[in-house]
Amino acid sequence: MSPTGKKILLLYADRYYLLNQVYPFGLDMNSNYLKKRGHSVDIAYPFLPHMDYRENIRSVIEQTDPDFVGIGIRNLDTCMSCEEYGDFKGDGYQTFFFLPQIKEIVSEVKQVAPGLPIVVGGGAFTVSPSAMLEYLGLDYGIVGEGEEPLCRFIEAFPDKERISQVPNMVYRSAEGYTVNPRKPYRFESGLTLERRDPGFNFAYQATAVPVQVKRGCNQRCSYCVEPLIESPRFVFRNIGSVIRELKAIARNMADATSIFFVDTEFNLPDLRYASDLAKAIIRDGLHERFRFTSQLIPKPFDTEFAKLLAEASFSVVFSCESFSDGVLEKNCISYREKDVVEAIEACEKSGIHSTICLIFGLPGETYETIDHSLAKMREYPFCSIRTYEYTVGGRIYQGTPLCAYVEKNRPSKYLYGTKSEGYLLPYYYCAPASPFEVREYVKGVFPELLCYQNRYDDTAHRRLAICYLSDQAMWEDAVSLFIQSNVAVQAGVYDYLFKRAVQAEREDDARAISLAFLGNIENAKGDVDPAQADIARFYLSCLGQGQ
Ligand code: B12
Numbered sequence: 001m002s003p004t005g006k007k008i009l010l011l012y013a014d015r016y017y018l019l020n021q022v023y024p025f026g027l028d029m030n031s032n033y034l035k036k037r038g039h040s041v042d043i044a045y046p047f048l049p050h051m052d053y054r055e056n057i058r059s060v061i062e063q064t065d066p067d068f069v070g071i072g073i074r075n076l077d078t079c080m081s082c083e084e085y086g087d088f089k090g091d092g093y094q095t096f097f098f099l100p101q102i103k104e105i106v107s108e109v110k111q112v113a114p115g116l117p118i119v120v121g122g123g124a125f126t127v128s129p130s131a132m133l134e135y136l137g138l139d140y141g142i143v144g145e146g147e148e149p150l151c152r153f154i155e156a157f158p159d160k161e162r163i164s165q166v167p168n169m170v171y172r173s174a175e176g177y178t179v180n181p182r183k184p185y186r187f188e189s190g191l192t193l194e195r196r197d198p199g200f201n202f203a204y205q206a207t208a209v210p211v212q213v214k215r216g217c218n219q220r221c222s223y224c225v226e227p228l229i230e231s232p233r234f235v236f237r238n239i240g241s242v243i244r245e246l247k248a249i250a251r252n253m254a255d256a257t258s259i260f261f262v263d264t265e266f267n268l269p270d271l272r273y274a275s276d277l278a279k280a281i282i283r284d285g286l287h288e289r290f291r292f293t294s295q296l297i298p299k300p301f302d303t304e305f306a307k308l309l310a311e312a313s314f315s316v317v318f319s320c321e322s323f324s325d326g327v328l329e330k331n332c333i334s335y336r337e338k339d340v341v342e343a344i345e346a347c348e349k350s351g352i353h354s355t356i357c358l359i360f361g362l363p364g365e366t367y368e369t370i371d372h373s374l375a376k377m378r379e380y381p382f383c384s385i386r387t388y389e390y391t392v393g394g395r396i397y398q399g400t401p402l403c404a405y406v407e408k409n410r411p412s413k414y415l416y417g418t419k420s421e422g423y424l425l426p427y428y429y430c431a432p433a434s435p436f437e438v439r440e441y442v443k444g445v446f447p448e449l450l451c452y453q454n455r456y457d458d459t460a461h462r463r464l465a466i467c468y469l470s471d472q473a474m475w476e477d478a479v480s481l482f483i484q485s486n487v488a489v490q491a492g493v494y495d496y497l498f499k500r501a502v503q504a505e506r507e508d509d510a511r512a513i514s515l516a517f518l519g520n521i522e523n524a525k526g527d528v529d530p531a532q533a534d535i536a537r538f539y540l541s542c543l544g545q546g547q
């Protein structure tokens, strides 16, 4: 840290990480930028390791003694209206809504460190910045890409005049909140993130290492916030720089095997950049080291491109939304049923794994259009290289075409949830019936089809807590929590913890957890797969003291 450097604590306020461990990539990008400019940064997750987030916040503030706290708001909710385990329900829907917990985090930070400046940012924040600051009772936020504005804010604080000149800055003023214009984003020349934060190692093993190749989306799909988050104009990253980063990941992160290109849509605006990147991956042999995934739309896409992606070790996630031309058209979606079908067929021919994502219930949906989509799904059924996922209803977010449609037409039906300032509270458009009814209808035909039902319970929390403690190098706590846990928790985390301990050259810890696990398996009398005991014995023998 330089003599003028500040200490910044970045909190990843994404409670959904407990269900789906996505790496805090936005915070990491900011952290890298700030560190290069002489500041010191820690990224922490407030919902782990303890169940009580207050305890986690208190201890991380005590350990890091920050000058600033940044809070990353990636998700406002899950965009989904039928979450079986969701914590927020209303008439005809049930979802996760994260802002109340983020508000509690803010209160706790204020209580533990009164007067400590707090600044928020992130994808979800960018969609409704003023309403969110008001809801959270905060003075400062940053919309869009945070790197340079956050650094300038930190260096300007507490000079209000200088803060008011920072691009992307949102701040409290006499008129309420002022949102400064966004500065067009540029990838730093020569940007290479040599590694990811080892404190979140488990995340990039669980859901892949995120790599960014461009930002922006020039489409206007009615329900989508991404052009608002990233801008309607594309900014590309130099392919040489992406390849250097992939090579650095290959070198520095031995257990990283999957890469997720975190694009809005990988094949926009046309196939040139994506094809060049896939060719460079093949040329440099990176397709033999990694599996790649990205999100795409069905057009532009063709068999030649699908073959290239297959050769480059890609699987694809298609935002298809519907097979009905009427629904696609009504929602300003640029492709049609024919394009969806051709993309599915091109993937099948090339042997590339595709996940087809649909939304039932958007404007224009009727039981006939739903039946049409379901019939097409039967025609192109699930198989080893094709899966389907779906959500129900269009979440109405501020600034989207769907929001404008609802405000203009004020439909007297098909609205579920609550209209609120900045559209913060869950609010859906769902036709021809409520989200629950539409989901039941789809389930009647495809009972096994995934509608994102994510389970979260004490066992999962403990397992993640142990992973998090070991990733954060809090070894004594990780080992003791493992030893105190029941055999179900141990079975879920043993392999990960053992390998991490060995990597960290903590053979005594690896031995201690193996012996504790073996003892517990014996006592559990059949509740655990006996093969697990063989694995633990084998691992122990590798340490040189088998049983
Ligand atoms: C790729 C992606 C995924 C991948 C992630 C893969 C991976 N290994 O990382 C997958 C498919 C797994 C995924 C899952 C989910 N996703 Co997603 N995802 C995205 C996507 C397309 C890109 C996110 C990303 O990494 N961008 C790159 C980073 C570097 O950019 P960034 O996050 O915007 O960060 C910058 C700024 O925001 C800012 N910033 C960020 N944090 C902070 C903090 C501070 C203090 C400051 C000042 C600035 C700042 O600076 C950063 C650098 O410039 C976004 C949409 C989008 N275009 O942003 C949706 C999006 C974020 N996802 C969304 C959702 C809903 C989900 C899921 C809930 C879906 C589900 N049903 O399970 C899960 C949640 C998972 C979780 N635990 O968070 C929604 C959130 C909307 C909302 N309602 O809040 C989005 C916006 C998509 C959408 N169209 O609605 N996702």
Ligand code: SF4
Binding pocket: 217, 218, 219, 220, 221, 224, 225, 226, 227, 264, 265, 297, 319
């Ligand atoms: S759904 Fe995809 S193509 Fe449509 S606006 Fe969103 S990111 Fe762009």
